[in-house]
Amino acid sequence: MKLYYSPGACSLAAHIILNEVNVDFDIERVDLKTHKTEKGADYYEINPKGYVPALEINPGLILTENVALLPFLAQQDPKQDLIPPSGLGRAKVLEWLGYLNSELHDAYAVFFGAPLDAEAKEKAYAEIDRLLTYIDQAIASSDHEYLVDDNFGPADAYLFVITNWSNYIEHDLTPYSHVVEIRNKVAARQSVQIAMRDEGLIP
Missing domain, CATH: 3.40.30.10 (Glutaredoxin)
Structure with a gap:
């Protein structure tokens, strides 16, 4: 490949x-x-x-x-248990991937196009914060170690990559402690x- x-x-x-x-x-x-x-x-x-x-x-x-x-x-x-082979568990992975791709990815992407004026930046930051609030609350209400279950998987990798863009757009992830917790676990992986x-x- x-x-x-x-x-x-x-x-x-x-x-x-x-x-x-x-x-x-x-x-x-x-x-x-x-x-x-x-x-x-x-x-x-x-x-x-x-x-x-x-x-x-x-x-x-x-x-x-x-x-x-x-x-x-x-x-x-x-053998890696990165994604359930079928059933609701696999559907949940696809659900998260769809949300991250269509919502969170797009919210960050506006910063990498044409330069934004102050008002547009404020709106763009607010949209990212709205989406991260939902994700953070979803993680907080779950008993799992990662987004879908207790195993690291593709949705966690995607969340890590997208939120890593906060480093390039001067965006603070500190308020989203559960997102940061998953990010830290993912970042530590070899x-x-x-x-x-x-x-x-x-x-």
């Missing part, structure tokens, strides 16, 4: 899960401004959507979108440390 990624982008979640499962894989960096890969390929020819992640499963067979890609990767090594080093995010 090969993962096409951009450092610190949402593709980091797939990079983390790849490090968790027992598969051989390569990574290739994509410049999202020029849409060229580090080997000089036209990224639009690999993924016409133009954004990351893209997972090349076999030559010519590409899977995109985290809501599809992360569960696919998580099930590659059943799979995360390796992925972040490989992407040049930490020394």
Whole structure:
């Protein structure tokens, strides 16, 4: 397998899960401004959507979108218990991935487009805070160690990656203690440390 990624982008979640499962894989960096890969390929020819992640499963067979890609990767090594094989548990993982992708990811994404004026920034921060309040309360009301159950999984990796963007937009996560608690557990995993080093995010 090969993962096409951009450092610190949402593709980091797939990079983390790849490090968790027992598969051989390569990574290739994509410049999202020029849409060229580090080997000089036209990224639009690999993924016409133009954004990351893209997972090349076999030559010519590409899977995109985290809501599809992360569960696919998580099930590659059943011994890891990263995702329930079926039933309500799996549905809950997909529910969280859908929410994180369509709501929280989009709320942060506005900071990475055209510059925002003061009023627009205030509204954008408020929307992130609204979503994080819901997530924090959902975690607080659960008896589980992670978002879905007591096992780390793809939704936790995705939550970690998205909320990591708070570091780049001067946003304070301190009020969301339950989110921070999960973030800290995820950050300590070897799979995360390796992925972040490989992407040049930490020394």
